[in-house]
Amino acid sequence: LVASSRNGMLRGTLDYSLDGVIYTKTEQKNQVQHRLNTRGTAELVDATLFLDVQGNISRQSVSAFGLQSPDTLLQTGNQTEVRSLSVAPYWRASLPAQMSMELRGDFQARDTRASSDGDVREQSGRLSINGPQGRSVTWGLQAYTRRVDFRRTGDSGNSTATGQLNWQPDVDWTLGASAGYEQIGRAHV
Numbered sequence: 001l002v003a004s005s006r007n008g009m010l011r012g013t014l015d016y017s018l019d020g021v022i023y024t025k026t027e028q029k030n031q032v033q034h035r036l037n038t039r040g041t042a043e044l045v046d047a048t049l050f051l052d053v054q055g056n057i058s059r060q061s062v063s064a065f066g067l068q069s070p071d072t073l074l075q076t077g078n079q080t081e082v083r084s085l086s087v088a089p090y091w092r093a094s095l096p097a098q099m100s101m102e103l104r105g106d107f108q109a110r111d112t113r114a115s116s117d118g119d120v121r122e123q124s125g126r127l128s129i130n131g132p133q134g135r136s137v138t139w140g141l142q143a144y145t146r147r148v149d150f151r152r153t154g155d156s157g158n159s160t161a162t163g164q165l166n167w168q169p170d171v172d173w174t175l176g177a178s179a180g181y182e183q184i185g186r187a188h189v
Contacts, residue, residue: 005040012040012053033059034081052088057081084110098132119151138166158184 004013015038021031036057043050059079061068066078090104108122124146131139140163147157162180169175 009043010040011043012038014038014040035059048093049091050089052086052090054084054086056084080112082110082112084108095129098134100130102126102128104128121149121151123147136168138168140164156185158182 001016002014005011015036017035019033019035021033023030034057036055038053038055040053041050042053058081060082062078062080068078086106086108088104088106090102093101095101104126106122106124106126108120110120112119124144127141127143129141141161142163143159143161145157145159147155149155160180160182162178164176164178166174166176
């Protein structure tokens with residue numbers, strides 16, 4: 001199944017397939033294998049509020065050192081189904097004096113069928129404010145925070161804040177300075 005849309009409030013692609021593997025005269029179990037690759041954007045409020053969604057289902061090797069197969073339909077005992085989903089709402093706004101702002105959240109999950117060791121949940125947020133563009137002096141501010149939860153080993157996170165100031169005295173020259181702050185942390189299980 002393949003579908004796509006490039007116009008309107010919903011834009012994106014969907015590519016899904018289903019394979020059935022039936023074994024005869026063997027002890028191996030029959031299988032159903034899903035493949036999905038999808039990406040889409042919904043414009044919830046005209047030119048202001050958006051939602052990005054991305055999903056994937058694929059088969060991957062569990063170990064780089066295990067038996068490899070040229071085709072994921074052929075079972076080697078070294079493959080598992082991996083599912084991932086990303087949902088990212090964001091809001092864009094125009095501010096006075098030709099400035100712009102974007103506030104974005106991103107929520108991701110990855111599940112591995114072989115074991116819960118590889119399951120991951122991730123949340124992040126970003127705020128960007130840009131000063132007027134097209135002038136000889138421009139500036140921008142960004143703040144970012146991220147937390148990753150690993151089911152087996154606990155969680156970790158980091159936060160950053162940066163600011164940039166650029167001066168373009170000539171078409172061929174740009175001088176810039178940036179300053180920032182970063183905090184990295186790891187929680188215990």
